[in-house]
């Protein structure tokens with residue numbers, strides 16, 4: 381659903397960066413977001429009444445050109461984590477806020493780890509420099525130890541001294557964001573296609589119904605578009621910008637409130653524009669069914685030895701991210717050293733995103749959940765609620781007490797990533813309109829092919845009220861009175877499913893095949 385081609389170079393136009401503000405509690409994330417919004421809302425008046433819609437755009441001038449920046453207005457890495465856990469890449473740049481009086485604190489590092497794991501460049505806002513005990517130099521020194529070397533020390537991270545209270549440094553911060561985006565990223569999107577993006581937040585409004593703030597990532601969203609957002613769908617009745625004004629359309633990187641959805645999507649749910657309402661409903665129902673199935677699966681899931689690397693084998697990643705926890709710094713170092721010597725060629729890679737001594741904590745698990753990393757526990761176990769959380773978030777934790785065993789298994793997993801990967805390709809859907817019993821053929825479903833095609837012997841699943849009832853295949857297929865290999869959209873057919881006869885009028889038959897996926 382998401383792979384729609386964006387076209388060639390000629391179709392791509394620059395788009396503003398989307399920024400998330402992260403950092404330790406009380407270091408000024410909220411105040412900074414407020415200050416930036418008030419000082420500089422694109423087209424807005426300073427101090428004017430602005431709408432809180434979950435994200436906003438500001439404009440700034442860099443080298444004589446007006447540039448826009450989109451801020452996701454939910455401070456803290458929790459939002460970032462929640463979105464990434466759903467697979468949404470909503471952030472291009474992270475602003476790491478560090479209070480100059482407090483310096484680097486545990487959540488500063490946690491936030492930094494999230495940004496690194498997501499491969500998102502960081503700009504450091506050294507905040508509260510108005511305070512008498514502010515020591516911005518100390519902050520630079522502390523972060524250098526974590527690999528964020530300030531530009532002025534020869535590194536490539538921009539540090540900007542700011543005060544959310546006095547407004548000092550805010551323009552410089554905006555400029556640093558633009559310069560970092562220009563240097564590290566190629567932010568372009570095709571504005572002329574159907575819109576795709578991500579829901580940032582959503583709620584149920586008494587008068588207006590479900591209201592979702594979405595960030596358009598590719599294409600342009602228009603009033604009247606039929607959209608699917610997670611399990612919600614609908615036709616866009618109105619779009620509101622960050623000033624609460626109605627607009628007709630939203631280009632890439634613009635946050636807008638969408639009115640007209642039938643339900644409230646979740647933060648981090650992706651949205652797409654589809655052909656019509658009917659299609660929107662179908663996709664939304666299928667998604668809802670998958671969600672239910674995933675929830676069921678997670679509930680009954682028991683860890684087996686091989687599940688750890690399932691994700692890799694499914695080809696969801698070509699990179700194995702690891703978090704190493706051990707009983708001593710010596711063992712962690714030895715493990716990391718041995719891992720760095722595994723030779724798996726260029727196609728896959730292994731990256732240790734965090735390491736430490738001691739029990740596996742909830743912080744480790746939340747980082748793993750957000751980044752898709754696997755936790756390796758070397759003579760250590762989870763502590764407190766970490767086990768529960770790992771189960772809930774489907775985080776794989778592997779325990780070892782012998783280094784070579786850990787290395788052997790990880791090496792095997794990396795090699796597994798090189799196996800061919802199969803993906804499901806939809807062939808079509810059909811609605812069951814009649815059910816006949818025949819003494820020869822068994823139960824025959826009289827269908828109308830509503831999209832794509834039905835093919836004899838193809839894999840098929842039966843959906844009832846959006847829920848998968850059975851996985852099967854098409855055993856026999858007839859068009860009028862004749863056997864057929866394929867029946868296309870818009871035609872009626874009669875079919876039977878292998879090993880399943882309890883079909884009902886209104887059920888949907890979905891057919892698909894597994895194809896080998898090209899490696900990117």
Ligand code: GDP
Nearest residue numbers: 404405406407408409410411507508543544545
């Ligand atoms: P958050 O938890 O990171 O969102 O932090 P807040 O934005 O809520 O700020 C925490 C406290 O620090 C509040 O009392 C703010 O007024 C104060 N604060 C934030 N930024 C500054 C600043 O630049 N200078 C000073 N002096 N205080 C600030």
